[in-house]
Amino acid sequence: MNNQWLAFFQGIIFVKVEGQGAERFINRLIRSRVPIWQVSRQSEQAITFSCSLQHIHKVRREARTFEGEIRFYRGEGFPFLLKRLWKSSGFVVGLVAFFVVILLLSNIVWRIDIGGASPKMEHQIRKELASMGVEKGRFIFGMDDPETIQHKLLNQIEGLTWIGVEVKGSTFHFRVVEKNEPKEKKKNGPQHLVAAKEAVVVKLFVKKGQATVKRDQFVHKGQLLVSGFIGTEEKVREVAADGEVLGETWYKTTVEMPITTEFQVLTGRQVKKHMFEVQAFRFPIWGFKSHSFANYKKDEQVHSVSFVGMKLPINYVEKTYYESRRTSRSYTEKEAEQQALAIARGDLESKLPEKAEIRGQKILQRQFTNGKVKLSIHFQVLENIAVGKPITQGDKENARRKERNEHPARKSE
Amino acid sequence: MTKKWGEQMRSWLTKSLNLPEDVMMDLPRITMIGQLHIYIENHRGLLAFSDKEVRLMLTKGQLLIKGQSFTIKTILPEEILIEGKIEKLVYLDG
Numbered sequence: 001m002n003n004q005w006l007a008f009f010q011g012i013i014f015v016k017v018e019g020q021g022a023e024r025f026i027n028r029l030i031r032s033r034v035p036i037w038q039v040s041r042q043s044e045q046a047i048t049f050s051c052s053l054q055h056i057h058k059v060r061r062e063a064r065t066f067e068g069e070i071r072f073y074r075g076e077g078f079p080f081l082l083k084r085l086w087k088s089s090g091f092v093v094g095l096v097a098f099f100v101v102i103l104l105l106s107n108i109v110w111r112i113d114i115g116g117a118s119p120k121m122e123h124q125i126r127k128e129l130a131s132m133g134v135e136k137g138r139f140i141f142g143m144d145d146p147e148t149i150q151h152k153l154l155n156q157i158e159g160l161t162w163i164g165v166e167v168k169g170s171t172f173h174f175r176v177v178e179k180n181e182p183k184e185k186k187k188n189g190p191q192h193l194v195a196a197k198e199a200v201v202v203k204l205f206v207k208k209g210q211a212t213v214k215r216d217q218f219v220h221k222g223q224l225l226v227s228g229f230i231g232t233e234e235k236v237r238e239v240a241a242d243g244e245v246l247g248e249t250w251y252k253t254t255v256e257m258p259i260t261t262e263f264q265v266l267t268g269r270q271v272k273k274h275m276f277e278v279q280a281f282r283f284p285i286w287g288f289k290s291h292s293f294a295n296y297k298k299d300e301q302v303h304s305v306s307f308v309g310m311k312l313p314i315n316y317v318e319k320t321y322y323e324s325r326r327t328s329r330s331y332t333e334k335e336a337e338q339q340a341l342a343i344a345r346g347d348l349e350s351k352l353p354e355k356a357e358i359r360g361q362k363i364l365q366r367q368f369t370n371g372k373v374k375l376s377i378h379f380q381v382l383e384n385i386a387v388g389k390p391i392t393q394g395d396k397e398n399a400r401r402k403e404r405n406e407h408p409a410r411k412s413e
Numbered sequence: 414m415t416k417k418w419g420e421q422m423r424s425w426l427t428k429s430l431n432l433p434e435d436v437m438m439d440l441p442r443i444t445m446i447g448q449l450h451i452y453i454e455n456h457r458g459l460l461a462f463s464d465k466e467v468r469l470m471l472t473k474g475q476l477l478i479k480g481q482s483f484t485i486k487t488i489l490p491e492e493i494l495i496e497g498k499i500e501k502l503v504y505l506d507g
Contacts (some may be wrong), residue, residue: 027458030490039485041463049485 011053011077012037019068022047028062053079106306107140110170117176121159125174128156134172141303141316169309190238193226193386195219199247202382209241219247219385228391238391247385248359254376255344259368260330264295269323277302277315293323336373337366344377356383439472448499451478454492459485467495477503 017025026049029036039049045068051059053075063070075083085092112129114122129135132152134143144152146165153163153174164175193209201217209226213219226241273287299320305312331339345358352358360380367374420438427437435442435455444452453469453476460468460475462485467478483497 023459023462026462026488030458030488033490036488037486039462039488040483047462 007037007052008077011075011079012050013053013056013059013072014048014050014074014076015059016042016046016048016071016073017066017068018046018070019066020045021066022068025062025066025068025070028066029059032058032062034058048073050076053077103305103307104139106170106308108170109134109136109138109140109143109172112136112172112174114174114176117174117178121157121176121178124157125153125160125163125176128153129172140167140170143303145301145303169306189240190228190391191240191388192224192228192391193241193243193245194389195221195223195225195245195247196385196387197221197249199249199385201225201245201247201385203246204243205245206241206243208239209243213245225386241388243386244384245386246382249381249383249385251348251379251381252364252376253344253348253379254374255340255347256372256374257336257340257343259333259336259371259373260328262326262328264297264324265327266297267323267325269293271321273319273321275317275319277317279313282317287319291321291323293321295324295326297322297324333368333373336368337363337375340373340375341377344375345379348379348381352381352383356381358382441469441471441476443476443502445499445502448480449496450486451495451499451502452492453495456491456493459488459493464497469493473506475505477501477505479503 022045026036026039026047029051034051034055036049036051039047041047056072059070112126112134114125117125129149132144132149134149143149146167150163150165153165154160159179160176161179162177164173166173166175198221199219201213201215201219204211204213204215204225206226209228210230212224212227219225225245226243228239228241229236230239231237271287271289271291271293273284275282275284275286277283299322301318301320303316303318305314305316341361341363345361348358358379359382362378362380363375364378365374365376423437426432427434434440439455441456442454444450444454446452455472456476457470457472460470462468462483464483465479465481467483467485469476469478478495478499479501480497480499483495486494486496488494
């Protein structure tokens with residue numbers, strides 16, 4: 001028997017035969033090898049049956065010599081479904097177009113909200129965003145991910161302490177924290193200035209208070225530099241000692257650096273690939289060429305596709321292969337030493353406060369072993385060593401006592 | 414005369430060699446499933462068909478099937494499957 005499913009795919013036609021000798025017509029059909037199904041008598045004169053669509057020509061040919069009337073009154077199966085679909089294709093096209101349009105619109109930036117920024121800052125951020133390609137009406141696909149945008153903004157815009165970047169559907173939200181310009185220093189309570197670390201005092205610059213150390217004096221950590229007590233004898237006043245005490249401090253660092261370094265440089269040649277990712281499967285849509293780079297760096301950017309604010313389980317992936325080349329750099333011992341020194345210096349500078357100044361350096365020890373240079377260096381740094389220390393009640397008592405004790409002594413001088 | 418001789422020969426062969434008769438002697442093979450289905454192989458064409466009666470041409474004579482609400486499920490050059498309520502099966506010698 002013929003497979004009903006196969007017949008469904010090929011299409012089934014329903015035929016009505018009217019007139020005398022419908023049986024003869026069926027006989028003729030089966031003799032010309034047309035399988036016939038579902039023959040039933042409708043009335044004295046009429047018989048209906050069905051057969052495969054692919055035999056319609058044979059049925060027609062036989063019908064020519066038949067004296068009765070033959071009608072194809074119904075069609076079923078895949079070809080007819082297709083036909084019906086084609087008839088209503090406008091609807092189908094509209095449906096697909098609707099989803100495509102919605103999908104595209106869901107992946108366009110519709111709004112950029114910037115909160116917490118002054119108008120000037122906001123303008124600057126918008127300008128910077130525009131130069132990055134983040135603008136109203138642009139596709140989200142091509143854009144950097146929020147973290148990258150955040151980094152770029154923080155790097156590009158001065159006066160920005162922190163910026164929060166969030167993508168919600170088709171809206172970018174930015175929350176800005178601006179750097180506050182340092183305001184007038186709060187009026188401190190009465191305080192002394194003490195040494196932050198061991199140093200030799202180089203320069204005293206006292207705005208308020210009474211210096212207790214002299215130039216070229218060695219001070220220990222925590223030693224009083226500028227006293228907050230001023231006035232003489234009985235009338236001692238407490239003030240917030242203020243000023244700078246520049247001291248020479250010492251740092252000892254060791255650096256180790258290989259003399260030859262291997263690293264990779266990009267040659268500038270690159271191959272881009274675009275693909276859609278559905279869970280673990282990736283369908284390439286552009287860039288089918290395989291890169292022929294021996295050494296390369298891979299950069300992968302994944303953009304999620306959203307639909308009316310919902311994230312679809314589809315990602316748009318952009319892969320870039322950069323060709324790279326290995327190069328090695330080697331120094332002579334002298335150069336290596338200089339490089340190591342520069343590194344150590346840079347390291348130290350980044351740790352020191354801005355105003356500090358490296359006054360001198362001295363290599364204490366140098367070793368060249370296993371293709372490495374090892375230096376231990378002594379730096380002399382000029383920096384402000386004064387830190388405030390609030391005057392407590394106990395201090396005051398002590399000071400008074402001290403004053404009284406010292407008073408007669410001084411007089412005797 | 415020759416035809417008859419040939420037929421006799423064939424009949425003898427089938428008997429002695431234990432071969433199926435429908436193949437050797439061009440006879441219809443009829444399979445019935447209760448009263449529901451009747452499946453006839455080796456027919457020679459449809460002579461009359463209505464919901465109460467089906468007449469089939471055979472190599473020799475005709476086959477008359479009587480019953481109720483007949484429909485032909487499938488009809489192929491040598492096979493026919495009829496569905497309905499089968500009541501009678503009559504061979505008509507032609």
